[in-house]
Amino acid sequence: MPTHKTTRNGLSKGHASRTGAKKQHMEETVEHSKFHHLFMEELKDIYWAEKYLLKSLPKMQKAASSRELVNAFADHIEATKGHVSRVEEIFDMMGMRAATKKCEAMEGLITEAQNLMNEEEESAVLDAGLIIAAQKVEHYEIAAYGCLRTLASRMGHTGAANLLEQILDEEKDADSLLTQIAESSVNDDALMA
Numbered sequence: 001m002p003t004h005k006t007t008r009n010g011l012s013k014g015h016a017s018r019t020g021a022k023k024q025h026m027e028e029t030v031e032h033s034k035f036h037h038l039f040m041e042e043l044k045d046i047y048w049a050e051k052y053l054l055k056s057l058p059k060m061q062k063a064a065s066s067r068e069l070v071n072a073f074a075d076h077i078e079a080t081k082g083h084v085s086r087v088e089e090i091f092d093m094m095g096m097r098a099a100t101k102k103c104e105a106m107e108g109l110i111t112e113a114q115n116l117m118n119e120e121e122e123s124a125v126l127d128a129g130l131i132i133a134a135q136k137v138e139h140y141e142i143a144a145y146g147c148l149r150t151l152a153s154r155m156g157h158t159g160a161a162n163l164l165e166q167i168l169d170e171e172k173d174a175d176s177l178l179t180q181i182a183e184s185s186v187n188d189d190a191l192m193a
């Protein structure tokens, strides 16, 4: 027979600890659902961003002059298609239908790229501007996917965290490639001067 000591408020210690555990469990559940909500909202944001980027990259590719940059945009169009389908896979893993939420940041970054293409003629200068615009996009995506991956692993969604890590690595590769192109084109221009 359990012998619970009675506490000052008249409840047994066993009852008090059960109530405490229940309260803690409820707090954890609420916290988990808030993290879940944040994760899903961020996922909808990056889903919109990737789809919008997919529409915009061909215009950037068309405006680029250097073969290397044209190829880099072509590769990134293919990579972005893969990101869209992996994000859809993550929605699926979470038992949710894929949905978008407008990403003001991506819209702004693309508007800047668009303005640049309207202002500059095709040239090495436009190429440099396109690299800047594309790297700003990559840095936004790197931040978004890094945070999503951290949230996913914190909530124990290992499969989603792995897919997010794969996308993150590809965004980092795209960013490094753009840096290499920028550096080599600066060197080429220096040689021609």
Ligand SMILES: [Fe+2]
Pocket (backbone or CB within 6 Å): 050, 079, 080, 083, 141, 171
């Ligand atoms: Fe992407």
